[in-house]
Amino acid sequence: MPYAQSHYPFEHKREFETAFPADFIAEGVDQTRGWFYTLLVISTALFAKPPYKNLIVNGLVLASDGRKMSKRLKNYPDPREVVDKYGADALRLYLINSPVVRAETLRFKEAGVKDVVKDVFLPWFNACRFLLQNVEKAEREHRLEFRYDESESRSSENYMDKWIVSFAQSLVKFMKEEMAAYRLYTVVPRLVRFIEMLTNWYVRSNRKRIKGETSLDDCLSSLRTLFDVLYTMIRIMAPFTPFLTELLYQNMKPYIKFDSRKSPHTDSVHYLAFPEPNDKLIDGGIENAVRKMQTVIDLGRIIRDRKTLPIKYPLSEVVVIYKDDEFLVDVKMLEGYIKEELNVRSVTTASNREKYGVKLSASPDNQELGKRLKNDFKKVAAEIRQLTDEQLKKFEEEGSIEVAGIRLGSSDIRLSYVFSGSSAAQYEAHSDGKVLVLLNVSPDQSLVDEGIAREVVNKIQKLRKTAKLQPSDPIVILFDVSGSKLSEIVSTHQEYIGAATKKRFVKRAEEKGALGRLLIEEETSIKGVSGSSLHFWIHEESAESLPDFSVSGDLPHCRYCNVAVLRDGAIEYGSILLENPVGKNVIDTLEKLAGQVEILFNLRECKCRLSCPDISLTDSFSSAALHKRLVVVQHVGTGEEALPSLPAMPGPVVPYLNVSNGDSVKGTVFLKNPVNAPVIEISVLKRLVQAILGFQVTRLEAAIAGVSLNDSTKSDEINTALLDVY
Numbered sequence: 001m002p003y004a005q006s007h008y009p010f011e012h013k014r015e016f017e018t019a020f021p022a023d024f025i026a027e028g029v030d031q032t033r034g035w036f037y038t039l040l041v042i043s044t045a046l047f048a049k050p051p052y053k054n055l056i057v058n059g060l061v062l063a064s065d066g067r068k069m070s071k072r073l074k075n076y077p078d079p080r081e082v083v084d085k086y087g088a089d090a091l092r093l094y095l096i097n098s099p100v101v102r103a104e105t106l107r108f109k110e111a112g113v114k115d116v117v118k119d120v121f122l123p124w125f126n127a128c129r130f131l132l133q134n135v136e137k138a139e140r141e142h143r144l145e146f147r148y149d150e151s152e153s154r155s156s157e158n159y160m161d162k163w164i165v166s167f168a169q170s171l172v173k174f175m176k177e178e179m180a181a182y183r184l185y186t187v188v189p190r191l192v193r194f195i196e197m198l199t200n201w202y203v204r205s206n207r208k209r210i211k212g213e214t215s216l217d218d219c220l221s222s223l224r225t226l227f228d229v230l231y232t233m234i235r236i237m238a239p240f241t242p243f244l245t246e247l248l249y250q251n252m253k254p255y256i257k258f259d260s261r262k263s264p265h266t267d268s269v270h271y272l273a274f275p276e277p278n279d280k281l282i283d284g285g286i287e288n289a290v291r292k293m294q295t296v297i298d299l300g301r302i303i304r305d306r307k308t309l310p311i312k313y314p315l316s317e318v319v320v321i322y323k324d325d326e327f328l329v330d331v332k333m334l335e336g337y338i339k340e341e342l343n344v345r346s347v348t349t350a351s352n353r354e355k356y357g358v359k360l361s362a363s364p365d366n367q368e369l370g371k372r373l374k375n376d377f378k379k380v381a382a383e384i385r386q387l388t389d390e391q392l393k394k395f396e397e398e399g400s401i402e403v404a405g406i407r408l409g410s411s412d413i414r415l416s417y418v419f420s421g422s423s424a425a426q427y428e429a430h431s432d433g434k435v436l437v438l439l440n441v442s443p444d445q446s447l448v449d450e451g452i453a454r455e456v457v458n459k460i461q462k463l464r465k466t467a468k469l470q471p472s473d474p475i476v477i478l479f480d481v482s483g484s485k486l487s488e489i490v491s492t493h494q495e496y497i498g499a500a501t502k503k504r505f506v507k508r509a510e511e512k513g514a515l516g517r518l519l520i521e522e523e524t525s526i527k528g529v530s531g532s533s534l535h536f537w538i539h540e541e542s543a544e545s546l547p548d549f550s551v552s553g554d555l556p557h558c559r560y561c562n563v564a565v566l567r568d569g570a571i572e573y574g575s576i577l578l579e580n581p582v583g584k585n586v587i588d589t590l591e592k593l594a595g596q597v598e599i600l601f602n603l604r605e606c607k608c609r610l611s612c613p614d615i616s617l618t619d620s621f622s623s624a625a626l627h628k629r630l631v632v633v634q635h636v637g638t639g640e641e642a643l644p645s646l647p648a649m650p651g652p653v654v655p656y657l658n659v660s661n662g663d664s665v666k667g668t669v670f671l672k673n674p675v676n677a678p679v680i681e682i683s684v685l686k687r688l689v690q691a692i693l694g695f696q697v698t699r700l701e702a703a704i705a706g707v708s709l710n711d712s713t714k715s716d717e718i719n720t721a722l723l724d725v726y
Contacts, residue, residue, distance in 0.1 A: 020047075024054035024182055029103045032057075054182040057103040061095075064109050077110050089241040090116045096240065097192060101185040120192055121244060123199035124233075128248050130203065131226050134210050135255060136684070137472075138223060142216055145683040148227045149257040158209075158218070159334065161225040163290045164202040166283045167194065168229045173277035175236055191237060198229060201294065205337050227255070238269050245269050254687055289330035292435075293338060296320050296331055299437040300342040303428045307441055311343050312458060313451030319348045319356060319427070319438035327435075344439070345447075353436055358429060360392035361418045369412055380404045384413055396433060448528070452486070453493035455526055456534065457500040463536055464501075467520040473602070474541040476515065477501060478508040483532025490534070508537060516540025517570050555651055557582055557658045557666040559627040561612075563674075565601050566634050574600050574674030575652035576631075578623040581667035581692050589620045597633055600674060607636040655679075659689050667692035 008016045021043070027035050036055060043051035062068060063075040070076075082091055094113045100106045135146045156162065171194050178187050203210070203226070210226060212219040231252060234245040249269035258266050265271040300318055304311060318338065320331050328349040331338070335347035350356070364381040373380055383403050387395070392415060395401040400409050417429040417436070427438040460477060469475065481487040490497070498505035516539050523535045559578040564571055576596050578587045587593050594610055597603065610617055614629050655671040669688050672679045680688075 021050060022052045024056055025052045026056040026058065029057050029059055056182055056184070059100045059102065059104040059106060061100060061106050061108050064107050066107055069108075076108060082110060082113055086113045086117050087121075087243065089244045090114075090121060093120065093188070093192075093241060096184060097188040101188075120195055121241075124195050125244070125248070127199050127203050127226070128230055128251060130210070131223065131230060132251060132255075134212065134219075135223055135227075138212055138216075138219055139683045140678070140681050141212070143681055143683075145686075146220075146223065146255055147257045148224065148231065148252075148255055150228070150231070151259060156221045156225055158221060158225075159286065160202060160206055160290070160337070161221060162283060163286050164198065164229050165225060165281050166286055167197060168232050169277050169279075169281045170287065172232065172236060172275050173279070173282070176274075176277065188240065191240070194233070198233070201290075202226070202229075205341065227252070231256070232275050234269055235272055235275050238272075242270065254690070289334065292327055292330050293334040295432065295435055296338055296437055297341045299430045299432060299435065300338075300344075300439055303430045303437065303439045303441075304342070306430070307428055307439075309441065310451075312454040314343045314345065314447045314454075315440055316344065316442070316444055316447060317346045317348055317440040318342055318344045319350060319440070321350050321353045321356070321358070321436040321438070322434070323351055325351065342439075356427065356438060357419050358417050358427075358436065358438070359389045359419075360396070361416050362387045362392055362395075363414050363416070365412055365414055369408075373406070376404070376406070380406060380408075384408075449489045449492065452489050452526055452528055453496055454500075455528075456490060456493075457497055459522075459524055459526070459534070460497070460501050460505075460536060463520060463522050463538065466522075467538060468602075469519065469538070470602075471502070475519065476504045476506065476511070476539050476541055478506055478511055478537040478539065480508045480535040481532065482535075483529065486526060486529045486532035486534065489529070508535075517567060556656055556668040557660070558668040559623050560652050560668070561626050561629050561631050562653050563597060563600070563631045563633060565597075565603075566632065572601060572674055572676070573653045575654045575656075575670060576600065577668055577670070578626060581665050586623050588623050590617055591619070593617070593631070597631070601633070603633075609634050609636050657685070659692060661693050665693050 006012045006016045025036075025039070036057075039051045043049065060068075063070070063073075065075060067073070067075060079091075090113050094116045095101075095106075097116075098106045098112075138144065139146055156165075171190060174190060175187055178184075206222050206226075208214060209218050209222040230248070234248045234252070238245040246269050253266070256266075263272055296318070301311075303309075309315070320328065322328055322331075328351065332347065332349055338347050339345070362384050364377075364384045366377075366381070369380065370377050380403055387401075387403070391401065395413070396415065400407055401413070402408070415431075417431065419427060419429070426440055426442045428441050429436060429438050431437070464475075479490065481490050494505060494507075519538045519540060521535070521537045523533055525533050556577075558580045560575050561578060563574050563576055565574075576587070576593070579585055587596060590610065594608070597608070597610065611632050611634075612626065612629055613632070615621070615625050617626075617631070652670065653675060654673045657669045657671060658666065659669060660666045667689075669685060669692070671685075
């Protein structure tokens with residue numbers, strides 16, 4: 001406390017006494033005598049009370065070898081390099097989620113900072129990206145405008161939606177209580193655990209709902225739930241990871257409907273108030289039920305790993321054995337998620353393990369007991385192996401047992417489960433000491449065939465990834481099979497494979513329609529089917545021919561050029577704006593133009609040559625000179641291909657809209673680009689207009705038609721109309 005600094009008691013007496021004692025003070029553990037103790041002695045002598053309400057002590061950060069960090073020894077990484085490589089947020093979260101906040105020492109390891117990025121930031125960022133991708137997909141496919149309003153009631157009936165919302169609200173409540181008590185060391189581990197629960201459990205188990213593969217109402221319910229939880233998450237994490245949360249907030253902000261009374265300043269996440277917990281949304285029963293489901297799934301995964309059974313190979317049954325009927329009811333209620341996560345056909349619950357011929361077996365921990373018992377070890381070990389199932393049940397409950405006059409604990413004896421009768425070859429078991437899970441691992445040919453079909457899907461998805469294809473890219477997958485067994489399996493599961501890849505999956509000899517260019521091909525074998533092979537060809541869907549598009553009304557406000565991409569004997573057309581809005585974001589270098597072409601036509605990692613028949617494209621050029629001209633794109637290494645004459649076009653080869661907020665800002669929006677792309681929706685158009693004009697768009701009005709545009713309006717019906725923006 002600043003006794004001398006305030007010149008107390010000669011000056012500032014009232015201010016000092018108002019602020020005394022301090023809410024908290026913070027220092028390193030090495031200041032225990034030099035600072036904490038001195039303050040306490042002075043305050044006790046002067047005021048007969050401590051000078052602070054809370055004392056926060058941080059430990060010491062040591063080098064990875066346990067010695068003090070030394071400039072001479074250079075036994076630590078350069079902090080600037082760590083920040084440049086992983087970001088300040090990763091370093092900050094690593095430190096405040098370490099023993100340092102508990103006044104203990106930390107051996108600093110750069111790998112720990114890297115793990116924060118890998119295990120926390122990337123899953124969190126990908127969850128946000130996955131959300132926004134599917135929000136845009138829902139808007140595009142169902143012609144709707146997604147808006148999140150925190151004041152609206154959260155009325156989802158889905159059990160997992162209720163769980164993650166309850167879990168989030170419990171976290172907010174816990175954080176406020178713990179931070180008010182200055183217990184930082186309990187908060188961050190819970191935050192990190194929540195991110196793991198969100199990404200590895202909620203998003204993973206609800207992917208189909210979020211992607212709209214169930215129903216529209218179910219999709220919107222899951223999107224609102226995930227948006228709500230992530231919006232809560234970025235606000236409570238903002239003090240700990242200020243830069244990442246700001247990035248995520250800015251990405252989500254266009255979809256948020258703010259209450260100007262509660263949130264007058266919304267430019268940054270750091271202007272927003274910390275969320276208040278809603279006790280009505282907290283349901284301990286639901287959180288406990290999901291925790292039980294997670295226990296069952298985790299135990300089942302351990303069995304699969306132990307038996308080397310990949311999750312893509314289905315099994316017939318999982319059996320959950322527990323004494324408490326309430327536990328089994330909760331498991332049965334969530335069996336759909338258990339089936340999906342463990343890839344099993346059925347979930348059976350039971351309270352009696354003897355029904356399945358399961359007994360406990362014990363073996364000694366040789367290393368632990370050998371050191372302790374020495375000469376008595378052999379005698380005790382023999383008696384441990386003779387313990388009956390009843391004795392081991394009691395040991396499991398009490399945690400200790402007397403063997404040969406020696407008291408043994410849980411660390412001395414290893415328990416395992418053995419089967420008798422027909423169950424011995426049928427089941428594998430694992431337990432956490434309370435819940436017993438059995439997996440039926442007996443072979444079943446139909447399940448084996450289904451697993452092989454899943455392996456085919458996995459091969460196709462990896463091939464699409466190799467070709468750097470996006471899920472929305474229009475493609476057709478052709479296949480050819482050698483080997484009668486594999487051919488039978490693929491033919492039987494052809495519809496399933498097409499549904500799993502969400503693309504046409506056709507035998508090559510049976511494809512009669514026109515195909516676009518070949519993107520990638522591969523011949524591969526399938527594990528478990530010897531003497532057979534699969535050959536895949538992935539083609540673009542047949543491209544549309546250039547439409548008969550004529551311009552009516554004004555030409556684009558912005559300068560533009562048309563682009564023709566020549567590849568594999570086909571031509572793709574599109575247009576590029578050389579500025580937008582007028583006079584800004586000007587494209588006047590070959591590097592900028594090539595970057596736009598690469599993004600527009602998905603030419604990543606393709607070396608291309610750009611040329612213009614009318615002007616020379618040098619490293620820098622005048623956008624005015626390129627205005628209204630044609631740019632030809634060819635792959636490097638190919639010869640000059642003759643370009644068919646382009647139909648006379650007084651404007652871009654794609655439909656467009658001019659937008660303006662009056663006279664000060666004018667811009668242009670392409671309604672589809674390139675030519676064979678789908679037409680954008682009004683909701684997407686609003687966001688593009690907002691980006692051009694720089695303010696929130698609430699209404700678009702077509703000056704030609706004199707009416708407001710809504711989500712039912714088709715973008716291609718308002719082609720070239722001048723828009724007034726509000």
